[in-house]
Amino acid sequence: MGRQPCCDKLGVKKGPWTAEEDKKLINFILTNGQCCWRAVPKLAGLLRCGKSCRLRWTNYLRPDLKRGLLNEAEEQLVIDLHARLGNRWSKIAARLPGRTDNEIKNHWNTHIKKKLIKMGIDPVTHQPLHKKASQGGSPSTSLPESDDYRFQLPETDGSVPTAESSSPPENFPNEELQLLENNVDNDPLMNCFWGDEVSSPLIDGSWKFPSTEDSRIPLWEENYSWLVDYQEFGIEDLGYGCFETTMEISDRH
DNA sequence: AAGAGGTTCAACCGCTATGTT
Protein backbone atom coordinates (compact mmCIF):
# COMPACT_ATOMS: atom_id res chain seq x y z
CA MET A 1 0.00 0.00 0.00
CA GLY A 2 1.46 3.28 -1.03
CA ARG A 3 1.28 6.56 0.73
CA GLN A 4 -1.53 8.91 0.07
CA PRO A 5 -0.56 11.50 -2.47
CA CYS A 6 0.31 14.85 -0.96
CA CYS A 7 -2.71 16.27 -2.65
CA ASP A 8 -5.70 15.33 -4.67
CA LYS A 9 -4.26 15.31 -8.16
CA LEU A 10 -7.59 16.20 -9.69
CA GLY A 11 -8.23 19.89 -9.95
CA VAL A 12 -4.77 20.80 -8.80
CA LYS A 13 -3.07 23.44 -10.84
CA LYS A 14 0.52 23.03 -11.96
CA GLY A 15 3.06 25.21 -13.66
CA PRO A 16 4.16 28.77 -13.10
CA TRP A 17 2.50 30.76 -10.38
CA THR A 18 0.46 33.80 -11.26
CA ALA A 19 0.63 37.11 -9.43
CA GLU A 20 -2.82 36.45 -8.09
CA GLU A 21 -1.80 33.13 -6.63
CA ASP A 22 1.31 34.66 -5.11
CA LYS A 23 -0.79 37.35 -3.53
CA LYS A 24 -3.15 34.82 -2.02
CA LEU A 25 -0.33 32.75 -0.64
CA ILE A 26 1.55 35.71 0.78
CA ASN A 27 -1.54 37.12 2.40
CA PHE A 28 -2.35 33.79 3.92
CA ILE A 29 1.12 33.11 5.28
CA LEU A 30 1.50 36.61 6.64
CA THR A 31 -1.85 36.37 8.35
CA ASN A 32 -1.71 32.81 9.60
CA GLY A 33 1.93 31.88 9.57
CA GLN A 34 3.50 28.74 8.20
CA CYS A 35 1.62 25.75 9.44
CA CYS A 36 0.35 22.56 7.95
CA TRP A 37 1.15 23.13 4.30
CA ARG A 38 -1.35 20.50 3.31
CA ALA A 39 -4.14 22.74 4.54
CA VAL A 40 -2.73 25.95 3.11
CA PRO A 41 -4.13 25.73 -0.43
CA LYS A 42 -7.63 25.09 0.76
CA LEU A 43 -7.53 27.83 3.37
CA ALA A 44 -5.82 30.27 1.08
CA GLY A 45 -8.16 29.54 -1.79
CA LEU A 46 -5.51 28.10 -4.06
CA LEU A 47 -5.85 25.23 -6.50
CA ARG A 48 -2.35 24.03 -5.69
CA CYS A 49 -1.03 21.23 -3.57
CA GLY A 50 0.56 22.05 -0.24
CA LYS A 51 3.94 20.99 -1.45
CA SER A 52 3.79 23.43 -4.30
CA CYS A 53 2.78 26.21 -1.90
CA ARG A 54 5.65 25.44 0.43
CA LEU A 55 8.12 25.42 -2.43
CA ARG A 56 6.80 28.66 -3.83
CA TRP A 57 7.03 30.33 -0.46
CA THR A 58 10.47 29.05 0.55
CA ASN A 59 12.07 29.50 -2.84
CA TYR A 60 10.51 32.68 -4.04
CA LEU A 61 8.11 34.55 -1.80
CA ARG A 62 9.84 34.53 1.57
CA PRO A 63 10.58 38.16 2.42
CA ASP A 64 14.08 37.43 3.70
CA LEU A 65 15.30 36.10 0.38
CA LYS A 66 18.13 37.77 -1.41
CA ARG A 67 17.70 38.00 -5.11
CA GLY A 68 20.08 37.94 -7.99
CA LEU A 69 23.20 35.98 -8.71
CA LEU A 70 25.51 34.81 -5.98
CA ASN A 71 28.43 37.13 -5.53
CA GLU A 72 32.04 35.96 -5.47
CA ALA A 73 32.22 35.48 -1.73
CA GLU A 74 29.02 33.47 -1.68
CA GLU A 75 30.20 31.41 -4.61
CA GLN A 76 33.47 30.67 -2.88
CA LEU A 77 31.60 29.70 0.24
CA VAL A 78 29.37 27.36 -1.73
CA ILE A 79 32.42 25.71 -3.23
CA ASP A 80 34.03 25.27 0.15
CA LEU A 81 30.85 23.92 1.65
CA HIS A 82 30.25 21.61 -1.27
CA ALA A 83 33.73 20.20 -0.86
CA ARG A 84 32.83 19.31 2.71
CA LEU A 85 29.15 18.47 2.50
CA GLY A 86 28.61 17.30 -1.05
CA ASN A 87 25.21 17.81 -2.61
CA ARG A 88 23.51 18.64 0.66
CA TRP A 89 22.09 21.79 -0.76
CA SER A 90 19.85 22.58 2.16
CA LYS A 91 22.78 22.42 4.55
CA ILE A 92 24.80 24.65 2.25
CA ALA A 93 21.89 27.04 1.91
CA ALA A 94 21.56 27.19 5.68
CA ARG A 95 24.97 28.84 5.75
CA LEU A 96 24.02 31.46 3.21
CA PRO A 97 21.31 33.67 4.63
CA GLY A 98 18.74 34.67 2.07
CA ARG A 99 19.64 31.90 -0.34
CA THR A 100 17.62 28.80 -1.00
CA ASP A 101 18.79 25.28 -1.62
CA ASN A 102 17.15 25.34 -5.04
CA GLU A 103 18.91 28.54 -5.96
CA ILE A 104 22.28 27.23 -4.86
CA LYS A 105 21.73 23.93 -6.60
CA ASN A 106 20.85 25.70 -9.82
CA HIS A 107 23.79 28.06 -9.53
CA TRP A 108 26.09 25.15 -8.89
CA ASN A 109 24.88 23.25 -11.91
CA THR A 110 24.85 26.19 -14.28
CA HIS A 111 27.81 28.30 -13.19
CA ILE A 112 30.14 26.87 -10.61
CA LYS A 113 30.45 23.41 -12.10
CA LYS A 114 31.58 24.86 -15.40
CA LYS A 115 33.90 27.29 -13.71
CA LEU A 116 35.62 24.54 -11.80
CA ILE A 117 35.96 22.34 -14.85
CA LYS A 118 37.44 25.26 -16.73
CA MET A 119 39.95 25.64 -13.93
CA GLY A 120 40.83 22.00 -14.15
CA ILE A 121 39.04 21.02 -10.98
CA ASP A 122 36.69 18.11 -10.75
CA PRO A 123 33.44 19.56 -9.36
CA VAL A 124 32.64 16.17 -7.89
CA THR A 125 35.78 15.48 -5.94
CA HIS A 126 37.23 19.00 -5.85
CA GLN A 127 40.49 17.47 -6.91
CA PRO A 128 42.52 18.46 -9.96
CA LEU A 129 41.06 16.77 -13.01
CA HIS A 130 44.44 15.57 -14.27
CA LYS A 131 44.80 13.28 -11.26
CA LYS A 132 41.80 11.32 -12.39
CA ALA A 133 42.87 11.39 -16.00
CA SER A 134 46.41 10.30 -15.29
CA GLN A 135 45.11 7.36 -13.36
CA GLY A 136 42.90 6.18 -16.16
CA GLY A 137 44.69 7.35 -19.26
CA SER A 138 46.15 10.38 -20.94
CA PRO A 139 45.53 13.68 -19.21
CA SER A 140 43.07 15.80 -21.06
CA THR A 141 43.25 18.78 -18.79
CA SER A 142 45.99 20.35 -16.79
CA LEU A 143 46.14 22.16 -13.52
CA PRO A 144 45.29 25.81 -13.67
CA GLU A 145 48.36 27.93 -13.69
CA SER A 146 46.92 30.79 -11.74
CA ASP A 147 47.33 31.15 -8.02
CA ASP A 148 43.60 31.22 -7.86
CA TYR A 149 43.56 27.51 -7.43
CA ARG A 150 42.40 27.56 -3.85
CA PHE A 151 39.69 24.98 -3.77
CA GLN A 152 41.98 22.25 -2.60
CA LEU A 153 40.67 20.96 0.67
CA PRO A 154 42.63 21.63 3.77
CA GLU A 155 44.25 18.44 4.97
CA THR A 156 42.36 16.73 7.71
CA ASP A 157 43.42 13.21 8.40
CA GLY A 158 44.52 12.64 4.90
CA SER A 159 41.23 11.20 3.81
CA VAL A 160 39.37 13.68 1.75
CA PRO A 161 35.62 13.38 1.80
CA THR A 162 34.39 13.09 -1.72
CA ALA A 163 31.80 15.68 -2.39
CA GLU A 164 29.43 13.69 -4.50
CA SER A 165 29.31 10.64 -2.32
CA SER A 166 25.66 11.12 -1.71
CA SER A 167 25.72 8.68 1.13
CA PRO A 168 26.63 10.64 4.21
CA PRO A 169 29.15 9.44 6.73
CA GLU A 170 27.91 6.81 9.14
CA ASN A 171 27.20 9.06 12.06
CA PHE A 172 26.14 12.10 10.17
CA PRO A 173 25.44 14.86 11.16
CA ASN A 174 27.92 14.65 14.01
CA GLU A 175 30.60 13.79 11.56
CA GLU A 176 29.49 16.60 9.36
CA LEU A 177 29.93 19.05 12.17
CA GLN A 178 33.25 17.53 13.07
CA LEU A 179 34.39 17.77 9.49
CA LEU A 180 33.32 21.35 9.30
CA GLU A 181 34.85 22.32 12.58
CA ASN A 182 38.09 20.56 11.82
CA ASN A 183 38.47 22.69 8.77
CA VAL A 184 37.55 26.00 10.24
CA ASP A 185 40.92 26.74 11.72
CA ASN A 186 42.70 26.04 8.47
CA ASP A 187 40.61 28.30 6.36
CA PRO A 188 40.32 32.00 7.09
CA LEU A 189 37.13 32.34 5.13
CA MET A 190 35.58 29.39 6.86
CA ASN A 191 36.87 30.60 10.16
CA CYS A 192 35.04 33.79 9.55
CA PHE A 193 31.81 31.98 8.81
CA TRP A 194 31.89 29.22 11.35
CA GLY A 195 33.48 31.11 14.16
CA ASP A 196 30.39 32.68 15.55
CA GLU A 197 27.25 31.87 13.75
CA VAL A 198 25.18 34.61 15.28
CA SER A 199 27.55 37.39 14.50
CA SER A 200 28.49 35.93 11.16
CA PRO A 201 29.25 38.74 8.76
CA LEU A 202 26.81 37.35 6.27
CA ILE A 203 24.09 37.39 8.84
CA ASP A 204 24.44 40.75 10.45
CA GLY A 205 24.28 42.49 7.13
CA SER A 206 26.96 44.98 8.02
CA TRP A 207 29.73 42.99 6.51
CA LYS A 208 30.97 44.12 3.16
CA PHE A 209 32.55 41.86 0.65
CA PRO A 210 35.94 43.07 -0.31
CA SER A 211 35.43 43.18 -4.04
CA THR A 212 32.71 45.70 -4.62
CA GLU A 213 30.45 47.96 -2.71
CA ASP A 214 27.50 46.51 -4.56
CA SER A 215 28.11 43.07 -3.28
CA ARG A 216 27.19 43.85 0.28
CA ILE A 217 24.33 41.87 1.70
CA PRO A 218 21.28 44.08 1.43
CA LEU A 219 19.00 44.55 4.36
CA TRP A 220 16.05 42.34 3.97
CA GLU A 221 13.66 45.24 3.99
CA GLU A 222 15.46 46.28 0.83
CA ASN A 223 14.92 42.84 -0.56
CA TYR A 224 11.27 43.11 0.03
CA SER A 225 10.96 46.18 -2.12
CA TRP A 226 10.44 44.01 -5.17
CA LEU A 227 7.46 42.56 -3.46
CA VAL A 228 6.16 45.85 -2.23
CA ASP A 229 6.48 47.18 -5.73
CA TYR A 230 4.90 44.06 -7.10
CA GLN A 231 2.25 45.18 -9.52
CA GLU A 232 -0.72 44.13 -7.49
CA PHE A 233 0.58 44.86 -4.02
CA GLY A 234 0.26 48.18 -2.44
CA ILE A 235 2.37 48.82 0.59
CA GLU A 236 -0.90 48.95 2.47
CA ASP A 237 -1.68 45.44 1.36
CA LEU A 238 1.38 43.94 2.90
CA GLY A 239 2.47 46.77 5.09
CA TYR A 240 5.64 46.87 7.05
CA GLY A 241 3.72 45.61 10.03
CA CYS A 242 3.53 42.31 8.32
CA PHE A 243 7.30 41.99 8.50
CA GLU A 244 7.01 41.77 12.21
CA THR A 245 4.31 39.19 11.80
CA THR A 246 6.63 37.16 9.65
CA MET A 247 9.38 37.36 12.18
CA GLU A 248 7.08 36.36 14.98
CA ILE A 249 5.86 33.49 12.90
CA SER A 250 9.34 32.25 12.20
CA ASP A 251 10.27 32.66 15.84
CA ARG A 252 7.42 30.44 16.80
CA HIS A 253 9.01 27.61 14.87
C1' DA B 1 14.94 37.80 -39.80
C1' DA B 2 14.61 33.26 -38.41
C1' DG B 3 15.42 29.04 -36.51
C1' DA B 4 18.55 25.80 -34.32
C1' DG B 5 20.95 24.84 -30.40
C1' DG B 6 22.37 26.04 -25.76
C1' DT B 7 21.43 27.90 -21.14
C1' DT B 8 18.88 29.09 -17.14
C1' DC B 9 15.89 28.46 -13.41
C1' DA B 10 11.16 27.74 -11.47
C1' DA B 11 8.63 23.99 -10.51
C1' DC B 12 7.66 19.14 -10.15
C1' DC B 13 8.50 14.27 -8.70
C1' DG B 14 9.74 10.69 -5.86
C1' DC B 15 12.04 9.45 -1.99
C1' DT B 16 13.53 9.76 2.96
C1' DA B 17 13.25 11.60 7.62
C1' DT B 18 10.62 12.81 11.31
C1' DG B 19 6.60 13.30 14.09
C1' DT B 20 2.16 11.55 15.70
C1' DT B 21 -1.31 8.26 16.92
Add this chain to the structure above:
DNA sequence: AAACATAGCGGTTGAACCTCT
Protein backbone atom coordinates in the same frame (compact mmCIF):
# COMPACT_ATOMS: atom_id res chain seq x y z
C1' DA C 1 6.26 -1.34 17.28
C1' DA C 2 3.62 -0.32 13.40
C1' DA C 3 1.11 2.56 10.47
C1' DC C 4 0.23 6.73 8.83
C1' DA C 5 0.82 11.94 7.95
C1' DT C 6 3.60 15.63 6.92
C1' DA C 7 7.77 18.19 5.91
C1' DG C 8 11.90 18.46 3.64
C1' DC C 9 15.47 17.11 0.39
C1' DG C 10 17.86 16.33 -3.99
C1' DG C 11 17.40 15.04 -8.81
C1' DT C 12 15.12 16.09 -12.94
C1' DT C 13 12.25 18.42 -16.28
C1' DG C 14 10.59 21.71 -19.45
C1' DA C 15 9.36 26.35 -20.84
C1' DA C 16 11.33 30.71 -21.53
C1' DC C 17 15.08 33.10 -22.83
C1' DC C 18 19.58 33.89 -25.10
C1' DT C 19 23.19 33.32 -28.56
C1' DC C 20 24.98 31.99 -32.69
C1' DT C 21 24.85 31.08 -37.51
